[in-house]
């Protein structure tokens with residue numbers, strides 16, 4: 198995602214607005230050519246939860262293309278930045294999300310800035326944990342009575358049927374599995390060239406969406422139904438007593 202410096206407000210993982218605490222600017226040149234990289238590291242603290250978040254904004258520049266009269270600060274202004282979150286508090290997951298699933302999701306988030314590839318692999322591992330939680334077996338017996346491993350694709354197909362999942366959710370889960378496979382099976386350098394921190398961040402966003410739909414929504418639905426029936430009970434008692 199391209200980011201224009203200083204134009205956006207930054208929000209904490211808890212959802213609240215953050216305050217800019219300090220900024221560190223760094224310029225890295227290349228001796229062989231006229232290209233350079235501007236890196237701006239900013240520390241934010243959250244006005245609500247008080248946690249710190251570190252974000253790096255980076256942009257490429259070229260001395261040959263810069264206008265001569267601009268100083269370094271001006272040069273920083275006239276370009277678009279890539280935004281990478283280097284450190285952030287964990288997104289707080291809904292209490293209905295089982296612990297094993299929440300832990301792997303947190304791990305996927307914590308390795309994100311160091312290894313998008315590790316994060317991809319962990320996102321795929323969240324799907325394995327979901328299968329475990331819904332008791333979809335990881336092993337099965339063949340017709341000779343010998344046990345063999347069931348791959349994730351087969352387990353998911355079983356899960357979709359068992360839980361009667363909607364098509365839109367199935368498409369997203371299958372997408373996470375396929376992208377996670379890329380992380381697992383493709384060669385490292387090709388993968389590292391293609392996949393950046395922001396891509397891993399987006400994949401994690403999809404994982405969060407899936408676990409919210411599977412666990413949190415169900416829980417909220419039940420809570421809403423209970424509130425409704427309590428309300429109805431109270432109001433009808435009240436009307437009956439009139």
Ligand SMILES: [Zn+2]
Pocket residue numbers: 209210211212213243244245246247248
């Ligand atoms: Zn916060």
